[in-house]
Amino acid sequence: MAAAEANITKELLSFSRIDADTLVVRLAGAWRLRRGMPSIDAVAREFAAPTPPHKVVFEASGLSHWDSSLVSFVVRLNELCRERRVAADLAGLPAGLQRIVTLAETVPETKARGAAGDGGLLERLGLWLVGALEGAGEFLDFLGEIAVAAGKLMRGRARYRRSDLLDVIQQCGASALGIVTLISFLVGMILAFMGAVQLQQFGAAIYVADLVGIGMVREMGAMMTGIIMAGRTGAAFAAELGTMKVTEELDAFATMGISSIEFLVLPRVIALVLMMPMLCLYADFVGVLGGAAVGYTMLGLSIPTYLRETFHAVTLTQLVGGLSKSVVYGILIAYAGCLRGFQCGNSSSAVGDAATDAVVTGIVAIVVSCGIFAVIFNVLGI
Amino acid sequence: MAETRAIGDGTTRREPGQTAAPHIEVRHLTMAYGDFVVMRELNFTVPHGSVFIIMGGSGCGKTTLLRHMVGLREPAAGEVLYDGRSFTRAAPEERDAMLRRFGVLYQGGALWSSMTLAENVGLPLGEFTDLSPAEIREIACLKLALVGLKGFEDFYPNEISGGMHKRAGLARAIALDPEIVFFDEPSAGLDPISSSLLDDLILELRDSLGATIVVVSHELPSIFRIGSDSVLLDAESRSIIARGDPRELLAHSQDPRVIRFLTRRGSAAKPEGEHG
Numbered sequence: 001m002a003a004a005e006a007n008i009t010k011e012l013l014s015f016s017r018i019d020a021d022t023l024v025v026r027l028a029g030a031w032r033l034r035r036g037m038p039s040i041d042a043v044a045r046e047f048a049a050p051t052p053p054h055k056v057v058f059e060a061s062g063l064s065h066w067d068s069s070l071v072s073f074v075v076r077l078n079e080l081c082r083e084r085r086v087a088a089d090l091a092g093l094p095a096g097l098q099r100i101v102t103l104a105e106t107v108p109e110t111k112a113r114g115a116a117g118d119g120g121l122l123e124r125l126g127l128w129l130v131g132a133l134e135g136a137g138e139f140l141d142f143l144g145e146i147a148v149a150a151g152k153l154m155r156g157r158a159r160y161r162r163s164d165l166l167d168v169i170q171q172c173g174a175s176a177l178g179i180v181t182l183i184s185f186l187v188g189m190i191l192a193f194m195g196a197v198q199l200q201q202f203g204a205a206i207y208v209a210d211l212v213g214i215g216m217v218r219e220m221g222a223m224m225t226g227i228i229m230a231g232r233t234g235a236a237f238a239a240e241l242g243t244m245k246v247t248e249e250l251d252a253f254a255t256m257g258i259s260s261i262e263f264l265v266l267p268r269v270i271a272l273v274l275m276m277p278m279l280c281l282y283a284d285f286v287g288v289l290g291g292a293a294v295g296y297t298m299l300g301l302s303i304p305t306y307l308r309e310t311f312h313a314v315t316l317t318q319l320v321g322g323l324s325k326s327v328v329y330g331i332l333i334a335y336a337g338c339l340r341g342f343q344c345g346n347s348s349s350a351v352g353d354a355a356t357d358a359v360v361t362g363i364v365a366i367v368v369s370c371g372i373f374a375v376i377f378n379v380l381g382i
Numbered sequence: 383m384a385e386t387r388a389i390g391d392g393t394t395r396r397e398p399g400q401t402a403a404p405h406i407e408v409r410h411l412t413m414a415y416g417d418f419v420v421m422r423e424l425n426f427t428v429p430h431g432s433v434f435i436i437m438g439g440s441g442c443g444k445t446t447l448l449r450h451m452v453g454l455r456e457p458a459a460g461e462v463l464y465d466g467r468s469f470t471r472a473a474p475e476e477r478d479a480m481l482r483r484f485g486v487l488y489q490g491g492a493l494w495s496s497m498t499l500a501e502n503v504g505l506p507l508g509e510f511t512d513l514s515p516a517e518i519r520e521i522a523c524l525k526l527a528l529v530g531l532k533g534f535e536d537f538y539p540n541e542i543s544g545g546m547h548k549r550a551g552l553a554r555a556i557a558l559d560p561e562i563v564f565f566d567e568p569s570a571g572l573d574p575i576s577s578s579l580l581d582d583l584i585l586e587l588r589d590s591l592g593a594t595i596v597v598v599s600h601e602l603p604s605i606f607r608i609g610s611d612s613v614l615l616d617a618e619s620r621s622i623i624a625r626g627d628p629r630e631l632l633a634h635s636q637d638p639r640v641i642r643f644l645t646r647r648g649s650a651a652k653p654e655g656e657h658g
Contacts, residue, residue, distance in 0.1 A: 159509060164496070248492040252554075255452045256506050257481040 013038050015046050023053035028062030031070040040076045047084050058092035074101050142339050145261045158262045168271040172233050184283035187224050188290025191215050205299040209306045210313035212291030218318045221284035226329035230362030234337035237268055238358035241341025242351040269334040276330030277323045325373055329366050336361040403466030405430045405594045411460035413446050420446050421620050426613050433595045433608045438615035444598040452486055484562035485555030489570050491547035493539040499550045500535035506557045525553040545576040562594045569601040581608050
């Protein structure tokens, strides 16, 4: 490979001296990007010779074709000449090549905004901490704005369109039934299967109904519905609002004096607060049916027997607890989706990032609040 | 237009008791993104009834300046005043009231994609007036007709062309008969004929509504045709390098940067086109 590169270089590039001070760089053949680019090292070696040159001239009569590979080579050679204080005379190059090289070197480099430097660990940690604190500030700001909007809603002074609210309700509610049915049924089956294997050994197969019923109603119904809705609806909110940010639709609200929190965020929060308990209740029921399917096929339990045992085991407190969790999860999903949408950057890839962030934030928030609920319910003796 | 305070001779539109303060004043304005300063110590005024052009090369901060003027960004220093009252330091309620006095046409139109054109134009009317839904619809249709979109009231933004987007965005910007209308690169993405039609609309706004117009642009034909006053921003010096009527700047400026921008050739050749 190195030998092949050396051959390419010899074919395209060679050197000679007119006198001790002047190096002639002879360019020949076809300089094409796909053939690779000769390294500038060959020139550097000439400069490191016992009698280094003070001037470089070019000879290109044997050059049959050139493209950006030669432009890049000449620009790098010019930089090397400036470093080593060697004068470079481009007159021997084709006229078009001279113009392009001059253009590339004439436009002053615009000072870019400070690119992220290679700071040490401490610096990176500090920057991360500053970013985290700013992010926490934005979290609280957004929460505050939603709280103010919710206050206006209570007083009947919030401004939003009822048609938008109904649209979002349909998107969050009826349209989600399919996936909620599938996932909840499967989760019920999985819970039943896990319990059945063990309980059967003790002749207590009937208690599979208690396991699935309590598990779904207390935890899994709300959590699985929350995770589904975070991935489905939270991402949709973030993508929709992120796109509105990119197309300046959010700015249009702002300059018109219309609160985009009231107009866009509030309907989404209300829709999820209304729909999540209903979806959770539905998920609980379908999960129980999933467990009943395993009970019937694997354990020989009749459906009426299974259901009777389930209703006997599940208490109203547990049901209300599960539904309360679903309301909180709904608020968290709407909050995460809308916040990430509003924080979206100004490109189409930023919209995708916003949707991803919304899902991650929503799921993390659900799991953390699940833990908090566990502690609270434990303290309350529920 | 029953609610328009039209003064058909194009004189400035001022309420009784209004002071002689400039319509818009930018005072010691410094704009920055974090540590990166875009422009510093900008000072200029926009007279009532003028068509004021904010011009400069790409990336010099024209749109950033417009965003500061309409309150979408907070300045690093300085302030923006309307009729002598600070917009930057105003309390939220006062700021909201000042926002009603101007309309903004964004570069892409920024129509709300889930609403029809009539609903887009009607939303500010529904929010800030006591008109009935039927009256709102009537005014919205009237505004759309003014910009040449009669018959498209029930179309959605994704069903119309780019030029129509801009015109619908303009109809929405003038829904409340604002005193000031801001245009962000109105000619961007338009063919020369559509661009010329939009210039006609801008001049018509000034003449029939008596509005003050602020246009961010680098399109020389439009600048010379409609502009009566201007500032030229320079990215390298991060300041204003010229101020005044664009045609007078072209004729009399000695600054090579100004001449280079206004001719795109480096020579002081006069362009064609009439001044509004």
